[in-house]
Amino acid sequence: MLAIDIGTSEIIILRDGDVVLQEPAVVAVDVENRKRIAIGSEAKKMMGRSPEYIEVIEPIRSGVIVDYEGARLMLKSYLQDVMGRNWFVGPEVITAVPCGNTQVEQRAVIDVLLEAGARKVYLIDAPLAAAIGAKVPISDVFGNMIVNLGGGVIEVAVIASGGIVKVKQIRQGGGFVNDLIFDYLVSQYLLAAGKQVLEDIKIKLLSVVKLKKEEFIDIGGRDLLSGLPKKIKLSSTEVYELVRLDMEKIVTLMKSVLEATSAELVSDIIDRGVILTGAFAKTRGLDLWLSREIGIPVHVALEPEFSVVRGIGMVTDNWDLYRQSLR
Template identity: 35%
Template sequence: MAFTEEIGIDLGTANVLVYIKGKGIVLEEPSVVAVDEETDEILAVGQEAKEMLGRTPANIIALRPLRDGVISDYDVTERMLKYFIKKTCGSGRFFRPRIMICVPSGVTEVEKRAVREAAAQAGGKDVFLMEEPLAAAIGADIDISRPEGTFVIDIGGGTSDIAVISLGGIVASTSLKVAGDRMDEAIVKYMRKKHKLYIGERMAETLKKEIGTAFPRPEEVSYTCSGRDLVTGLPREVEVTSSEMMEALEEPLQQICEATHSVLEKTPPELAADISTGGIIITGGGALLYGIDERIKQRTGINVKIAENPMDCVAIGTGRALENIDVLQKSAINRRRRFK
């Protein structure tokens, strides 16, 4: 007799999280794979592969098979998924788990099919897809089935998904390819221009986490950044301040604020009133950026709160949705009938 496990997967551009029914989140690893280009053999996956970024010899490439929230390398994504499923659930001849995977709200049908097929090839018995804002809301303990407007901003690694949710579905939304990765790129660009210092992705990410800021801090903080001097070609260290990081992150933050404003403009007035009362909730790794809530509150005039454990919300919501897939499907059918 076949054994069926139910697992929810947050297949993120930066990280993959796996949720198993009854166990919670059992895995959180970077979406990075190290491949030997000569033999096509996978040498490392996850954290071990991330440690290799920018440090590999010519025949080994450490890559991220997802870009901007979608699959950029189908074969590597499939193998990465297979590795994570085996690591968390074990393997066996008759083992075929039911899988729920999150996708950004703006993906095309072709991109959805690529994710579904990759999960099926990786060992999924039944594969379901769910839009990230819905999963994020469920993971943040919001009852999405109620006839009230909920505003969710999920800032991940590759995309920022912004949506108004009511009656178990998305009423107004946008998905922009401006999130954690673009913030890292903005920091790299800023360091080249301002300090004539070339830094890698990992150092940019460290700066973002340590002193990155979206809203002025009461006290300035700094971090010693190391990289390669663009003039001499030699290693050099520079002390960078949080004010400089706010300047570096201005463009991506402005784009996220503008997208938030545009979704609010498309929101029906009754739901807009609910949002004005209930506020905006932020999930995803981007929610950890200092002052992101105050920045969006300043732009919209609406109270903003950070979800508890924001990085886990999508994975938790994905798992919970799979546990109640029949209820969600029934809710979707009823919603379609209601608006016919």
């Protein structure tokens, strides 16, 4: 049985407790015949660099399949990589989906995995999988709060007695920072930057607390006036000021969930603290800033980018214990 985390930005597959595949959720296809040309890292390198006859697709957006055929081609190739090309019986698969996905969106995930070669598909709510992967004792009657910060969706959930008691989400994950930076570079510097440049800026400069020592990065792109190459120096202070207000959305979401939660469970959360999962949880200063804003201790899970897929993997290894958590 395989555990698969189908994220907006990357696909992670876990087998027998080990991560056996971690690749970008990108596929390049021939525009005319829609045949696959490249997937994963190779396809990502082609973004903004491909000729007209090649289309580079990101088939997952905000936890939803937006290009069904692109998702099918990508997942089929990844399953072949993991299972080997001569596999006769498709694997059983468990994957996580955001709690807010509609039945149609959930069905699309099941169907695309079946068409990609899976024999049977089970679904689990992403915050629940993240909690299990972060080694939160979800079966306890005591409450725990999980903030799962994915690339396309942010979910805040209160979990107790083996299930989700309260959950709210915004379909805006860590990827929103890239959009903010792109718009800022256009308006402030008349510079169009590629997706990899935006990702580098986020990784190297992003912090939700002002750094004591300012950091800089040289970036290149296309001058929107002349059309010629252009280089600028961007500072960590600029990025901090840019994202500071948008990060308030996470605080607002957390407060909204706490306000809708019983006093008993809130008391548990105060004692146990909040757990951050998802790749965006690694943002510098995020845990300390959130703790200051909501007045509750906030902790980052160990290797938060793997919390969901490791949680799914723990379900496969402890089927009888967690089976009731599946959809």
